[in-house]
Amino acid sequence: MGWGWTERIGIAALAIMLAIAGAWYAWPAPPRPVTPVPALRLDDGAAIRARLVAPQPGLTALAATITGRAASVPSGPGLRHEWPGFHALARFTGTAITLRFDDAVNRWRITLDGQAVELARPGRKDLRIDGLSPGVHDIRAEKISESPAPAIFGGFFLDKGAAALPPPPPPPRLIEFIGDSDTVGFGSTAQRRDCDAEEIFAATDTSRGFGPQAAAALGADYRLIARSGIGLLRNYGGADPAHTMERLYSLALPGDPDAPALPQRRADIVVIALGSNVFGSDLDPGEGWGDKAELGGDFGPALADFAATRLGDNPGAAMVLLAFGEYGPELVQAHRRASDLLSARGLANLLLVLDDPRRDACLWHLSARDHAAIAKRLVAALGQPQPG
Template sequence: MMKVKLSVLPALILASLSLMLVALCPVHAYAAASYKISGYIAPDFKFNESQAAVLKSGFTAELAGTSFKAQTDIEGFFSISGIPETTSGTLVIKKSGYLARNISFTNIKSDISIGPKEGPVDIWPGDIDASGVINMSDIILMAGSFNAVKEDSKYNESCDFNLNGAINMEDVLFVAKRFGNTSENYPAAKLVMTTPSATPTPSSPSGTPGIRYDGRFDFTNPQSPKFAWTGSSIVANFSGTEVSATLKSTGENWFQAIVDGKVMTPFMVNSQSTVKLASGLTNGEHQIVLWKRTEASQGEVQFLGFNFGSGKLLAPPPAPERKIEFIGDSITCAYGNEGTSKDQPFTPKNENSYLSYAAITARSLNASANFIAWSGIGITMNYGGAGGQLIQDRYLMTLPQSGVQWDFKKYIPHAVVINIGTNDFSTVTPDKTKFINNYKALISKIRTNYPDAHIFCTIGPMMWGSGLESCKSYVTDVVNDFKSKGDLKVYMMEYPQQSETNGYGEDWHPSLKTHQLMADQLTKEIKTKLGW
């Protein structure tokens, strides 16, 4: 028997315990530091805001030889995260019809930003055959589709760089501008290194899976919320290769899905239906936006959920900090804006609020928006003296057909844009006192709910003649009354009368081009007044 001194026993016991703990307890491996590469991308030619979502989206940014990749959203933004520390490689930016751009980096030890929003990385159109050079092969392909429109069999979307549905001299000039260039001819991109705000820690979930709802929603049943107002949207991030949505509609409602910034073909729901929004996606993280194109008068909708197949729901994207509320009639609803003639009657399919002046303005300002609009509505009378509630009554509602009231504390906008009065002057001139008093009461209600909001009282662009002059005079009196009492955040703004040269939508309503012009004017005005 081995004899051990008592004085040695404590040390032996501690050593034995330590060995036992090592054997019994797992070693905790901490995740290595990782970083992200992000930035903004845009085509190397001028385009207007109505084209921006389609033209900026769909670029692929990937690390060559790896599975790290992302697609740009409607603002041209991409973000690739989880890149291990000390990685060196080449970021390849590409899209069908464009000359791939290669941006190299070495020994990554921080987040990398390329191309800020105000100065995105340019990508050159013209490499139709994806050979890495813009040459005669591309000209030959262009010639084979020249003068083709979208409906023609020889139409090749890769040659239609501005996506206007026609391959013409404008597209040829894009190729000519960069003829003979290869990917090596791109100027060096500026890489901005961003030091992380804290030491990297073991990986953890980025957030709780969930869905973001933009607009007025009734959550009486939290699992199946209801909504009605135009422009209401449902936003989610998910991982997987597909996404479907189940909706229940009380009328003919049209929707727009935007997947990873790509605007998909609109679809209609008039009962309960499950619709495949996207399939065959690359197996990774994606974003879905489900947008209600049609107005509240088309009926209420109940959202019964997304289905991601074998994929899963992730944490939703954060809501924009800037907020705008729009109050209006058919103009704000985008009534018939996708129609092609003033002689066409209204069709729900051609009402696209995603391309309304209001929605374009909100996207231009990186703001969320609530849209409270109803075709034919007025503030003293509806179109042609029709019955029904006036705007100041419907403004109070979450679900205007069911009478569910809205809680104004749920959404406090920085700016409120009113476009009302066109229907009041549709057949006769309304009583001036009644119009002014009703308008002032609406603004007072807004001011009570939103003490600091900037309020824009706008008129046009459908009015003309004496009706326009009277409406302008009445609204000016309203605005001046508030200013005289010290409220200097109430403004008057007039849109120019719509022009035949810009086309008309259905029933003489503003065309897509007119909506764009309105958005340009309003965006500039809001930027000036709010300093955005």
């Protein structure tokens, strides 16, 4: 006796389910970030040579254009830095150059002649790069990790056979991005959410975050004032209430509040992306707000005051409020309230409420695809590059 239609459909459905299950288990898992991160890494096929050596005496310092919050080093040359995205540009003629570091916590990318050298936690060392072709060279050193503490960039140095040139002029506009781990680019190059601490270190690349991408597309430079877990009125989980962005923003070095800040270039555009940590975790009874609606009632005016102060610091700057809408209606409503309050003061601003990102990088953070999409939104909102 043959199978009836019911039995045949049941068998077919079971076969499909088994095939799907087999494909699920056979499908390769996303790769993990490669750890440990090598102390020194060059592009494949790089024509230049690079090595870490003990600090070398007798070299000549090379002037550089610096972007990012910094403080001087009391005991000698160099710059102390902690906020993300710190970068330096220089120009010279010669076949070799040396960069000096006192940094046991960060990753760096150094680019010149279309090639890249990456460092991880170099310590107190010089990076010696040679094998360059004779002629003019532009070099860029950029911190791409999040600093857990202040570190020192000692600068660029030349041998006797090289000649210093004035550093390249900075792009005509500067965008300041103020935010949290998403602005840092926390774990963004990972293809999975379950990352340990060393994998997060390997997968964080601030230079590929939405801020630097948008700035590059607009022909602008960027400065980042951002920190993982930080908020305006409260931090994630109510942690460390004495170190909210409201309290830390003015510091050159969050880890050394007494360090005097060096002068900074005025920003032409300010993008504030705060609020995710404020609304993204439950309130504790001792925090002072009964619920998120009450929290939102305080957050809107506080964000407006914070944004107005930033506009006072940067006269004539454009203001963008960036809201991650997936954190709930209280966050969006508070941002709309802040935007309205700024407008009522005669302070022009643009509110961008973002669609739900995939958040499939480390610990549910923005992925590379998410960062690219947000950068595209910012570029569309802020206009085309200016000639520079």
